[in-house]
Amino acid sequence: MKSFLNKLSFFFIILLILNVLLFFLIKAFYIKDYEDVDLEFSSFLLADSHGVPIGDFSEKYDVHNFSGQSDSYLDMERKLKYLIRNSKVSTIYISVDDHTLSPTRENQNNLDRSAFYTSKEDYSNYFDFINDKYLKYYLIFLNDRYSLVIKNFIQEELFTFSKWGGRISRKQWEDLPIEVQKEKSRSRFKNYFEKPIASEKMITALQRIISTCKSNNIKLIGVRFPVSKVYFAMLEKNSYHADSLFLKNNILVFDFDNRLIEVDSLFRDMDHLDREGGEVFSNILFDSLKNTL
């Protein structure tokens, strides 16, 4: 028995070392950027991937872009509380797009990464806190998302055959035939709008964000991000109406969803701007805000 336990312990130590190595790898290409926040600012932009192309162009307007790919309102709530604890936050710009209350966001979010921003007060018990903040965060074998990231990386790198003969850049959105644009838009639409009713979890998270801002005297402003012409037409009246929750609470919403529909060259895909689009939109957004407020 002693020899068995010795071997087992030794194996677990090696497994732990492997875990540490993989964690540093994951940290470098998955976590690091997500934890990058400048707490010297007092205005922050919270959004999902729609806010990412704005990059640091917003800093020209003294707004720090705190957006994260696939951020849900639960992630944004964690970030907001973190900002309240660690900075002098006074203004929050937050995305209230048609899809942000989608049930899809319950599964496609950043809860594994945004755990970094939490503290014990955000949890009702120690078990959940330790599980989220430490166990799932540091033990890669317990975190399904990390596995998915590695799997996607392997699939992207190994099975995209075109890359084997040299990297071929993705075709610009504007260069795609209209039928391809429509097909891709349909797939995105299906991903977000498959279920007719908004996610209850997302609604309550957004409501909590509104009340937290209110109780901490933080100015909250809603932003609807631009989408391409094809996708805009496909959306029609389909929306989970995150913006109406804002309007009900007399919170200002800036609607830019059709602002750039004639300029496909600024889009990377049906509903995301590219880097240049991000710069253009940053100017449009913050100039409009300056003129209105």
Added chain:
Amino acid sequence: MLFNSLDFAVFLPIVFFLYWFVFKNNLRSQNLLIVVVSYVFYGWWDWRFLALIAFSTLIDFLIGIELGKEGDKLKRRGLLIVSVLVNIGFLGFFKYYNFFLDNFTAAFSIAGMPIQVNSLNIILPVGISFYTFQTLSYSIDVYRRKLEPTRDWISFTAFVSFFPQLMAGPIERATNLLPQFYKKRVFDSSLAIDGLRQILWGLFKKMVIADNCAEYANLIFNNSSEYSGSMLVLGAFFFAFQIYGDFSGYSDIAIGTSRLFGFSLMQNFAFPYFSRDIAEFWRRWHMSLTTWFRDYVYIPLGGSRGSLYGKIRNTFIIFLVSGFWHGANWTFIVWGALNALYFLPSLISGKNRKNLNVPAEGSRLPSFKETVSILSTFMLTVFAWIFFRAENMTHAMSYIGGMFSEDLFSIPNFTNLKGAVTLLVLIAGFIIIEWKGRGGQYAISKFGIKRSRVFRWSMYLLIILAIDIFGNTSEEIEFIYFQF
């Protein structure tokens, strides 16, 4: 409780600790611990059906004692009939009641005498087909005087409910497993390590191969009318690997877990997809069930002795019963019949025991003839799996019709091509490992055994990584054989 769940990952070390550290000096308390944890394990799924196992255990225990005491042939036979009726009665009620009812009403309707009978909403208790067969083996062996009846109630209860194999086998013979509960277990480090290795391989088969194949097989089978012939072929191929990975993976985890506690269970799978004919396939697939039917049904019927007609009749009976054992659906019966038809040529020509050795024994690769035999046997098996997987006969026929359509040779069109390619690469790797390890009890049982520890451990770490990265962990997917 599922083997591939976090619950089991916590449960197993606790039981291991209690078994080897707290109760190690007392055989009776070790057996009692097995009973308690087995009931907890089963009750985790649905505690209400614990009474059913307890009742079945009690009946066979008492009948066993009576069979031991009774000398009168007729009375002994009567006792055996009671055991068979109780066990098959439970199985019949929970598994086949609605099936027979539906077919009776359909038959009466066809005869122009429609009758109105309401079917019952019956939940099938997990593992019932397995533990009833296990207890039956005890009664039959005691009746045949192959086994002394036990008076040790705790050992017998532990034998019936032994948690590693309670839900989906291997269906153990009382002659093999029960005596192991009488003997003091001494911890064997090499046996335990082998057990862990087999658990690891079982998890790989289940989580990486079976659960990923399930995603594609379910998608294609559930929407079969929307797919091309080539996609339907791939759907059947994925299902073949799903069911193999799922069931043999479960068996590996069950056998490996038993080894941790000093028990040795029978091998349930021996690389069936490398079989060179159907007879060999059935010697390698779900061996505990096949041998159960052989010993308790086929041989009493006369087996392969007697006339050719008798042999063919017995073969069909055994395959039809085996098909029906899997579920109350005509698809399973047709699946059994189809396998009986596959079996016939080798039976008639007397070549059904031709391939008893390991495929390509002593060489790295199979010969051309062996390759053709292996591939053709595999294709026949995959075809039969379509009936096994289909919802009903109409579905099976439309699936096959769609498969042999003009687009049979079209290029498969996957929505998630990268995922499908990844899975095919994983299956290819899996086949290579299985082929290399085909001489052992399970694929990695002897893998790298002559190499250094560094090599072996690196291989284990790679398997763990593969499970973590490619394992389908989106949800805990139940084992297929839980439904039987």
